[in-house]
Each structure stands twice: as structure tokens, then as C-alpha cells.
Amino acid sequence: MGSGRIRHKAKRGRMKRPVQEKIIVGKTKLQRFLRHNVPKKRAFGQRLTICFRCGGTRRHISKYNLNICGRCFREVAKELGFKKLR
Ligand SMILES: [Zn+2]
Numbered sequence: 628m629g630s631g632r633i634r635h636k637a638k639r640g641r642m643k644r645p646v647q648e649k650i651i652v653g654k655t656k657l658q659r660f661l662r663h664n665v666p667k668k669r670a671f672g673q674r675l676t677i678c679f680r681c682g683g684t685r686r687h688i689s690k691y692n693l694n695i696c697g698r699c700f701r702e703v704a705k706e707l708g709f710k711k712l713r
């Protein structure tokens with residue numbers, strides 16, 4: 628039982644992936660897919676607070692009308708005039 632697993636692991640390096648065939652999607656099918664997967668328009672929510680620098684939605688800082696994410700803030704804080712006290 629156990630030996631079978633080990634053999635499988637050793638085989639993995641040599642084994643080649645089967646060539647995937649290109650999936651041809653019809654024009655109407657693609658359009659239908661896009662039509663049904665449009666992001667919902669929202670009145671409020673996390674997705675509306677977007678970082679104008681990178682487009683991220685997490686760690687958003689809106690204080691002092693910064694409107695950037697926390698990661699971008701770390702990069703540009705010195706240029707904006709913020710000082711690290713301590
Ligand atoms: Zn950002």
C-alpha cells in the first residue's frame with residue numbers, strides 16, 4: 628500500500644502532461660457568458676473603496692482623503708510628508 632504511493636511520486640517527474648486541446652467557444656456563447664457575469668452595481672460595500680494607485684480593495688485608508696491602500700501608503704508615506712515618530 629505504502630510503496631505504491633512512493634512509486635507514484637517518483638513517476639511524477641518523468642510523466643508528461645497530456646496536451647490539452649483548445650476549447651473553441653462560439654461567439655454567442657461567449658457573449659452570453661459575459662452578459663451573465665457582469666459585476667453587480669453596488670451602492671455600498673468594500674469593492675467601492677478602491678486604491679487609486681494599485682486598484683486594491685484591502686486596507687483602504689480614506690482618512691485625510693488619501694484613498695490609497697495600506698501597502699501603497701507604506702511606499703509613499705515619506706513622499707506625502709508623513710513622519711515616523713519614535
Ligand atoms: Zn494600493
